[in-house]
Amino acid sequence: MQLERRQAIIVLDYGSQVSRLITRRIRECHVYSELVPASTTLAELQAKDHLDIKGFILSGGPSSVYDEGAPSCDPAILHSGLPVLGICYGMQLMAQQLGGHVEPKHGTREYGPATIEIVADAEQDYATYRIFEGLKPSPEQTTHLDRLTQHTPLRLPVWMSHGDSVDQLPEGFKVLATTESNPVAVIAHPKGLIGFQFHPEVTHTPQGKELIKNFLFRVCDCEASWTPEKVIDETVERIRQQVGKERVLCALSGGVDSAVAALLVHKAIGDQLTCMFVDTGCMREGEGEQVVETFRNHLHIPLVAIDAEERFLGKLAGVTDPERKRKVIGEEFIRVFEEEAVKLATEQGKIGFLAQGTLYPDVIESTSHDTANTAKRIKTHHNVGGLPEEMVFKLVEPLRMLFKDEVREIGLELGLPEEWVWRHPFPGPGLAIRVIGDITKEKLDILRKADKIVIDEIRRAGVYRELGQAFAVLTPIQSVGVMGDGRTYGNLVAVRAVTTGDFMTADWARLSPELLARISNRLVNEVHEINRVVYDITSKPPATIEWE
Numbered sequence: 001m002q003l004e005r006r007q008a009i010i011v012l013d014y015g016s017q018v019s020r021l022i023t024r025r026i027r028e029c030h031v032y033s034e035l036v037p038a039s040t041t042l043a044e045l046q047a048k049d050h051l052d053i054k055g056f057i058l059s060g061g062p063s064s065v066y067d068e069g070a071p072s073c074d075p076a077i078l079h080s081g082l083p084v085l086g087i088c089y090g091m092q093l094m095a096q097q098l099g100g101h102v103e104p105k106h107g108t109r110e111y112g113p114a115t116i117e118i119v120a121d122a123e124q125d126y127a128t129y130r131i132f133e134g135l136k137p138s139p140e141q142t143t144h145l146d147r148l149t150q151h152t153p154l155r156l157p158v159w160m161s162h163g164d165s166v167d168q169l170p171e172g173f174k175v176l177a178t179t180e181s182n183p184v185a186v187i188a189h190p191k192g193l194i195g196f197q198f199h200p201e202v203t204h205t206p207q208g209k210e211l212i213k214n215f216l217f218r219v220c221d222c223e224a225s226w227t228p229e230k231v232i233d234e235t236v237e238r239i240r241q242q243v244g245k246e247r248v249l250c251a252l253s254g255g256v257d258s259a260v261a262a263l264l265v266h267k268a269i270g271d272q273l274t275c276m277f278v279d280t281g282c283m284r285e286g287e288g289e290q291v292v293e294t295f296r297n298h299l300h301i302p303l304v305a306i307d308a309e310e311r312f313l314g315k316l317a318g319v320t321d322p323e324r325k326r327k328v329i330g331e332e333f334i335r336v337f338e339e340e341a342v343k344l345a346t347e348q349g350k351i352g353f354l355a356q357g358t359l360y361p362d363v364i365e366s367t368s369h370d371t372a373n374t375a376k377r378i379k380t381h382h383n384v385g386g387l388p389e390e391m392v393f394k395l396v397e398p399l400r401m402l403f404k405d406e407v408r409e410i411g412l413e414l415g416l417p418e419e420w421v422w423r424h425p426f427p428g429p430g431l432a433i434r435v436i437g438d439i440t441k442e443k444l445d446i447l448r449k450a451d452k453i454v455i456d457e458i459r460r461a462g463v464y465r466e467l468g469q470a471f472a473v474l475t476p477i478q479s480v481g482v483m484g485d486g487r488t489y490g491n492l493v494a495v496r497a498v499t500t501g502d503f504m505t506a507d508w509a510r511l512s513p514e515l516l517a518r519i520s521n522r523l524v525n526e527v528h529e530i531n532r533v534v535y536d537i538t539s540k541p542p543a544t545i546e547w548e
């Protein structure tokens, strides 16, 4: 089967903190979008033969266009005849490269909320540029003067963050909107070149999504065809073409990413796939059983479950340093996979591919942001991806182009149980990095009970889905208590619950005092080793989500 080319909007990344949000907003409108480094040329993009490029967006960024070495845009993109939307730096760059001029304007800096007033002629300009079609002035934007003159210009609240301004337009451009302090807030050329000085991709621009939709559907003529069904069909076909008749191994963790990757591969090649779940002894209560039950009995996908508790706990004995724990676990995973892959290979023929749940944010991080590579290492996230070379696996990464919310949608569509789809992420090293200090089976058992109580109560209160992650941490601190009139000297458990979008930053969740009380009560009553409970009220930064 020949794969159709998919309609796409290419976002060029000039380094804005919110570049990837642009891509997400576009995808939320069911149009496919990729974020690429600013230096990407039109020729390179046209060489991606799976894409039918419908338009470009140039993101914002920290540079000033007149700075030496400031990033630019391949002129061929601006002259391609396809629509281009420049946002903030992107608009300034487009204006400058097409012959206009940009100046630092100390008097017209705008950071935060602003209101743009559309000065375009309602009938003619709306029909020519189409970017403001269908937008309505909100009643609170209507002034007394408007009512007196019975003329209500379109005003929109937006979010700005710039110190430079376009002060001279390139030929053929027209100003479509201004703000009180900035005469050039939106510019446009009849050929579909548009510039926004504000950021439509952030939620602080309330009608931002409508503006992006207008760009996609009215200016670029896109179809809303990037849907879960379509993604599944395409991905399945791609996997078939890549894998052929070879066998694939998928390491299954119990998390949503590896589960969805496995489902897609299974849909593509059926029994050529073998899944492998490794019980490290550091899993949550019932985790292993649930993985086995769902995959073998419910989804009918071949699964090998490896009980490696003894060897992992043996290697971890006496290890207290968090980084060391991660290393030990990472290495042990590799050893287990090596051994098991050899066994599988001799039983049913060689395994050529390894399926992984790599997501789009991982891909973006490793290609477009230099800062990601120079950033300071806080902790080594263990990943089974670092498999030894002598295994010579080729990789199948069916989620490479997807964000987590898209992965979840696909999981639902493929029949992964809801409870699994919405499960909080769980780190590969598992409870080993939530038992602070030295790890023993006894401590892990205490933590397993505590973790289950925390999660059960959070689910019962109906707040599980609102939280990014929630769990218990077993600390080595012991404290004195009194129970049944007797003295106790027991363990201190910390409860951690955070809200977060991307896990790069997080806030501690404002759980209700009633819920916290129930959790604390059950912890001390049901887990007799615990006699004191604290709630972690630090955000990330300065803390991290996990304690180790």
Ligand SMILES: Nc1ncnc2c1ncn2[C@@H]1O[C@H](COP(=O)(O)OP(=O)(O)OP(=O)(O)O)[C@@H](O)[C@H]1O
Binding pocket: 250, 251, 252, 253, 254, 255, 256, 257, 258, 259, 276, 277, 278, 279, 280, 356, 357, 383, 384, 385, 423, 424, 425, 426, 427, 428
């Ligand atoms: N216990 C395990 N057994 C087998 N593979 C594992 C195990 N733990 C982790 N892995 C592998 O390591 C990969 C990375 O783990 P990671 O936690 O980042 O992703 P995930 O578990 O798939 O999803 P989530 O982020 O929702 O937890 C997994 O996709 C899986 O392939």
Ligand SMILES: O=c1[nH]c(=O)c2[nH+]cn([C@@H]3O[C@H](COP(=O)(O)O)[C@@H](O)[C@H]3O)c2[nH]1
Binding pocket: 326, 379, 380, 381, 382, 383, 425, 426, 427, 428, 429, 469, 503, 540, 543, 544, 545, 546, 547, 548
């Ligand atoms: O697969 C993983 N291997 C690891 O070693 C690891 N350490 C942290 N995490 C998860 O990453 C997210 C951010 O965690 P931190 O704020 O603690 O760095 C949170 O979701 C953490 O659970 C890990 N995941």
Ligand SMILES: NC(=O)CC[C@H](N)C(=O)O
Binding pocket: 016, 059, 060, 061, 062, 063, 064, 087, 088, 089, 090, 161, 162, 163, 164, 165
């Ligand atoms: N957010 C941005 O894109 C800022 C662009 C440019 N650095 C300015 O200050 O105007």
Ligand SMILES: [Mg+2]
Binding pocket: 253, 254, 255, 425, 426, 427, 428
């Ligand atoms: Mg996981």
